[in-house]
Amino acid sequence: MWWLEPLAVALGLSAFGIYSFWAALQGDHYAWGPYLSPFYSPELFGNSSHALFGPPPSWWPAAFSMFGVELHIPFSPAFLILWAPLGFRGTCYYYRKAYYRSFFQNPTACAVGKPWKSYCGETAFPLILQNIHRYFLYVAIVFIAFLTYDGLKAFTREGPKDYVAGLGSVVLLLNAFFLAMYTFGCHSLRHLVGGHLDSFSDSASSCTRHKIWSGVTCLNERHMMWAWISLFWVGFSDVYVRLVSMGRIADLRIF
Ligand code: FES
Numbered sequence: 001m002w003w004l005e006p007l008a009v010a011l012g013l014s015a016f017g018i019y020s021f022w023a024a025l026q027g028d029h030y031a032w033g034p035y036l037s038p039f040y041s042p043e044l045f046g047n048s049s050h051a052l053f054g055p056p057p058s059w060w061p062a063a064f065s066m067f068g069v070e071l072h073i074p075f076s077p078a079f080l081i082l083w084a085p086l087g088f089r090g091t092c093y094y095y096r097k098a099y100y101r102s103f104f105q106n107p108t109a110c111a112v113g114k115p116w117k118s119y120c121g122e123t124a125f126p127l128i129l130q131n132i133h134r135y136f137l138y139v140a141i142v143f144i145a146f147l148t149y150d151g152l153k154a155f156t157r158e159g160p161k162d163y164v165a166g167l168g169s170v171v172l173l174l175n176a177f178f179l180a181m182y183t184f185g186c187h188s189l190r191h192l193v194g195g196h197l198d199s200f201s202d203s204a205s206s207c208t209r210h211k212i213w214s215g216v217t218c219l220n221e222r223h224m225m226w227a228w229i230s231l232f233w234v235g236f237s238d239v240y241v242r243l244v245s246m247g248r249i250a251d252l253r254i255f
Helices: 004-026 083-090 093-104 127-153 167-183 187-194 206-220 223-246
Strands: 064-066 069-071
Touching (some): 083 127, 083 223, 127 187, 167 223
Antiparallel strands (some): 064 069
């Protein structure tokens, strides 16, 4: 039954990929009052009150030409920012292992024969490009700041001093928390804060660095768990904001 886990991973990633692609294409119902779907945050240009730089840009092409075919793709604020979280997750060490096994069967699993003859790992093009992960990490940390701001803003209504809590406020704040737990357990971050040292005790900044490294290590040990929790929750957050925005459900007022 070694194939059960790769199959579950393939189904989970496929479901999330299809839903997020669909949600990004909509370009609508991604915000409601102080709530902003994480698929659209930060909203650089758009029609909601969350847009940082105003309405949809006039430079968005009316049509894209591809292989002689004209594609009419309406503007969606998600198109401008989704490359960052997708790039971060797509190059994550855990997800790499997961989708190499689930989709490419290369390698299939420990001690399981694979259908392909050769395996050169990530030493050659194109997989060597996975090393870009550490740069996606820097961008992901900036996104955590935006999502935390969104989570806190979700507790306001008429103005910054009018605090209320709806179920959506909790959903969006938890979303930022789960994504932070995933991001701050990153292998690249662990190397960044604790790498380049042969011994912590020989380093002038050993105490602080060791504490940070221990914190990152603690999250890193559960990186797979945070990867799945945050993946599920980011999708759920979008669904929740979308349904409230469409009027399909009412936001539950907590206080
Ligand atoms: S290794 Fe998974 S986020 Fe960096």
